[in-house]
Amino acid sequence: MQKKGAIGIFDSGYGGLTILKEIVKVLPEYNYIYLGDNARTPYGSRSFETVYRYTWQAVQWFFEQGCHLVILACNTASAKALRTIQQNDLPLLQDAQHKRVLGVIRPTAEVIGNFTQSNRIGILGTSGTIQSNSYILEIEKFFPDINVYQQACPMWVPLIENNEHHNKGADYFVKEYIDQLMEHSDNIDTILLACTHYPLLIEKIRKHTPADIKIMAQGEIVAHSLKDYLQRHTAINTLCEKQGTIQFYTTDNTDLFNKQAILFWNNIVHSQQINLSTF
Numbered sequence: 001m002q003k004k005g006a007i008g009i010f011d012s013g014y015g016g017l018t019i020l021k022e023i024v025k026v027l028p029e030y031n032y033i034y035l036g037d038n039a040r041t042p043y044g045s046r047s048f049e050t051v052y053r054y055t056w057q058a059v060q061w062f063f064e065q066g067c068h069l070v071i072l073a074c075n076t077a078s079a080k081a082l083r084t085i086q087q088n089d090l091p092l093l094q095d096a097q098h099k100r101v102l103g104v105i106r107p108t109a110e111v112i113g114n115f116t117q118s119n120r121i122g123i124l125g126t127s128g129t130i131q132s133n134s135y136i137l138e139i140e141k142f143f144p145d146i147n148v149y150q151q152a153c154p155m156w157v158p159l160i161e162n163n164e165h166h167n168k169g170a171d172y173f174v175k176e177y178i179d180q181l182m183e184h185s186d187n188i189d190t191i192l193l194a195c196t197h198y199p200l201l202i203e204k205i206r207k208h209t210p211a212d213i214k215i216m217a218q219g220e221i222v223a224h225s226l227k228d229y230l231q232r233h234t235a236i237n238t239l240c241e242k243q244g245t246i247q248f249y250t251t252d253n254t255d256l257f258n259k260q261a262i263l264f265w266n267n268i269v270h271s272q273q274i275n276l277s278t279f
Contacts, residue, residue, distance in 0.1 A: 002098050004241045005066030006031035009073050010058050012043035014161065014257075015196030016073030017264035019104065022219030023071075024246070026227050031241040033065055036261075037276065038252035042157055043076040044126030044195075051128065055081035056089060057279040059101055063093075064279075068239040070101045071226065075125055075194050075218075078103030079132035100236055105134050107225030108192065108218050113143030115214050116190040120147045122181045122213075124205075125194035127152040135194060149188060151181035153195070160197045161260065165204070174201060175208040182210075190214045200263065249274050 009020045013036050020034055035058055037043075043051050055077040062070045072078045082103040090096050112121060123135045130152040139148050155173040159165045182188060191213055193199060199217045206215060230237040248271040250257040261269040 002068070002095070002239055003066060004239050005068050006033045006241055006245070006247070008032075008059075008062035008065070008067035008070035009034045010055070010062065010070060010077065011036050011072075011074040011196065012054075012076065013038050013041035013157075014260055014264045015157075017261060018196045018199050018217070019071070019073035019219050019222055020246075021265060022223040023226055026220075026223040027230070029242045029244055031243055031245045033062065033067060033247045033249065035061065035249045035274070036251070036257060038250050038257055040251065042126070043074065043080075044128040044154070044157065046076075046128065048080045048132075051076055051080040052084050054276070056085055057276040059085060059089075060279040061274065061276055063099060068098050068100065069236055071222075072101065072103045073196060073222070075104060075134075075196065076128040076132075078105045079129050079134035098236075098239060100233075102226075102229070104196070104218055104222050105138055105194075108194075108216075108221050109135060109138035110142055110225070111221055112139060112190070112192055112216065113146050115216060116146065118187040118189040119143075119145055120149065120185050120187045120189060122184070122188045122191040123148060123150045123194050124153050124177065124181065124191060124198065125150070126157065127154050129194055135192070147185070149181060149184035151177050151184075153177040153198075156201060157195065157197050160200050160263070163260075163263065165201050170201070171204055171208070174204045178205065178208050188213065190216060192216045193218065197264075248272070251276055 130150045136148045250271050254271045257271045258269045
């Protein structure tokens with residue numbers, strides 16, 4: 001008989017905390033383990049092979065902690081590693097039927113088309129996510145008539161993680177990338193923030209975006225998608241512990257993680273340090 005475990009939430013750094021926060025609002029009864037690979041962040045500019053290798057190491061660590069379900073709360077990991085893990089790695093595990101790894105791109109792509117009237121959507125993400133074309137490919141599966149326009153925003157994550165996103169200097173980079181996105185089409189009426197860091201810039205993003213454009217963050221979408229997934233997959237659901245606990249882990253300095261995590265979690269965090277190099 002399989003032992004129950006927490007739901008694993010993985011990100012290359014802190015951004016996945018915005019996903020976890022929304023998941024806990026919708027599913028507060030479950031146990032969660034959050035891991036940020038802060039020692040090796042950012043993932044956005046790394047190769048597919050490197051992101052896959054780092055992500056698979058993290059997934060194996062979650063399995064060692066007893067997790068049966070792992071959520072890649074990172075767009076870059078979802079874009080560059082998820083498919084390989086699902087198709088090549090999981091089937092080779094002895095207890096593969098009791099292990100699942102999910103991402104944040106597909107659940108977002110499944111619903112994003114419901115918010116547009118013009119059938120023109122803008123995607124703002126890291127260079128890695130944009131270069132993968134994952135959103136274009138996934139959205140086309142569900143909404144083939146929608147035109148998707150993308151814009152990489154390489155300066156946004158560093159601004160946020162250096163706590164510079166509230167300063168006036170951040171406005172320049174926010175406006176620059178939004179202007180570049182809008183140059184693709186005058187009829188974009190919905191913009192997806194395809195990076196879990198970007199909700200922290202929401203006020204500035206709204207400031208520099210036409211008022212009639214909808215701006216969608218992923219957290220709430222992913223949370224409701226996970227709730228639906230667990231209702232439909234009762235075998236996995238029964239393997240998830242439900243005492244309402246949350247544990248935080250990082251691959252870097254815990255004091256730094258605890259301090260920075262407050263920006264994303266809006267509460268005090270006590271983390272533990274782990275090493276992924278052995279996986």
